[in-house]
Amino acid sequence: MEGLVFLRPALPSLTHRPNQFSRRRSIPGTPMDFHIRNSGPFASSSIRAQQLESKDGSATVSQAAVSAENALKIKEWEVGMFHNEVAASQGIKIRRRPPTGPPLHYVGPFEFRLQNEGNTPRNILEEIIWNKDKEVSQSKERRPLSSLKKYLDNASPTRDFIGALKAANIRTGLPGLIAEVKKASPSRGVLREDFDPVEIGRAYERGGAACLSVLTDEKYFKGSFENLQLIKNAGVKCPLLCKEFVIDAWQIYNARIKGADAILLIAAVLPDLDIKYMIKICKMLGLAALVEVHDEREMDRVLGIEGVELIGINNRNLETFEVDISNTKKLLEGERGRRIHEKDIIVVGESGLFTPDDIAFVQEAGVRAVLVGESIVKQSDPGKGITGLFGKDISCS
Numbered sequence: 001m002e003g004l005v006f007l008r009p010a011l012p013s014l015t016h017r018p019n020q021f022s023r024r025r026s027i028p029g030t031p032m033d034f035h036i037r038n039s040g041p042f043a044s045s046s047i048r049a050q051q052l053e054s055k056d057g058s059a060t061v062s063q064a065a066v067s068a069e070n071a072l073k074i075k076e077w078e079v080g081m082f083h084n085e086v087a088a089s090q091g092i093k094i095r096r097r098p099p100t101g102p103p104l105h106y107v108g109p110f111e112f113r114l115q116n117e118g119n120t121p122r123n124i125l126e127e128i129i130w131n132k133d134k135e136v137s138q139s140k141e142r143r144p145l146s147s148l149k150k151y152l153d154n155a156s157p158t159r160d161f162i163g164a165l166k167a168a169n170i171r172t173g174l175p176g177l178i179a180e181v182k183k184a185s186p187s188r189g190v191l192r193e194d195f196d197p198v199e200i201g202r203a204y205e206r207g208g209a210a211c212l213s214v215l216t217d218e219k220y221f222k223g224s225f226e227n228l229q230l231i232k233n234a235g236v237k238c239p240l241l242c243k244e245f246v247i248d249a250w251q252i253y254n255a256r257i258k259g260a261d262a263i264l265l266i267a268a269v270l271p272d273l274d275i276k277y278m279i280k281i282c283k284m285l286g287l288a289a290l291v292e293v294h295d296e297r298e299m300d301r302v303l304g305i306e307g308v309e310l311i312g313i314n315n316r317n318l319e320t321f322e323v324d325i326s327n328t329k330k331l332l333e334g335e336r337g338r339r340i341h342e343k344d345i346i347v348v349g350e351s352g353l354f355t356p357d358d359i360a361f362v363q364e365a366g367v368r369a370v371l372v373g374e375s376i377v378k379q380s381d382p383g384k385g386i387t388g389l390f391g392k393d394i395s396c397s
């Protein structure tokens, strides 16, 4: 896929035309305008800040600042490249955002960005992840981990997410329900216009949900961390899953201080070691980790990672939006099902569940919990939606 996006007429004052391997910068507070050039995109050892003019003798300091900034960019680029290599070796197709963005190209006075395979997201999940990468970098600048950690002391204790699912499964004889507070999605658009997260959360609890899942992504799902906090502060007792696209441990700490009891880790996005260490961080913070898989390869990877207690099988292909509930059955058949049983892992059937027959089908396949959004959030009373979904009243009363 090759494309050219017109940006703007190039600045007439440029004395040197940057190519795709070079960048032009002005450092605020210095009268210098300089041009950084290197032999390739971030070829680490050769990058140099070349001072073109300096009127106030602040060259050394500015050069040092530039070098530090470059060093950081080089590191980011190297880490990104390393991540992509490791991820690809594990069959992960979702790549990390190239930190430089599409390269620039100049035709006469016009500036273009070259869109191609390497710098344009290949599918919706990759787009979400690249956007998340930017969001998280900005959030980390505003509130670094060191300052985020200070809030941990005052965070309220977490509730037992897995325990609540097991208890509901035993109480009803049906899969424990994680009911999703979901306003919109990339595949379905807006699901509910009159969206009051607290009212929906309360209705789910009344209807017999064991846990809630709260979407916190704003751009693609119209969710927010504010929704998570509002539901928690409204006194809803169900443990809360922070439904996020986690790519950085910072997000786990953030979820914890915003009131989450569990967090989602998506195997299609995270390499094995990231999952392993993120699970350790979750345990340290008292959070449950719901590790989500979609295909056999991801399931096999996740079954090889120590510490996994909760696996979600998503029936939705997050790259194509196709939904097929027989995916849950396929992934639980044979040896995989046996290993899951041996390890006492709780499996959650996710997405595309609308009827009591759907619930029976995934229960028969081996799940002890389900994660449901669309079919219940769209009902005028989402609590009654739960009764419709299970074909009977599963509330505690």
Ligand SMILES: O=C(O)c1ccccc1NCC(=O)[C@H](O)[C@H](O)COP(=O)(O)O
Pocket: 124, 125, 180, 182, 185, 186, 187, 188, 314, 316, 318, 321, 350, 351, 352, 353, 371, 372, 373, 374, 375
């Ligand atoms: O729902 C989407 O369109 C979507 C797109 C890209 C990434 C994730 C997406 N959804 C997350 C989920 O998997 C669902 O919200 C969840 O499993 C509930 O599904 P459903 O009951 O079908 O609403």
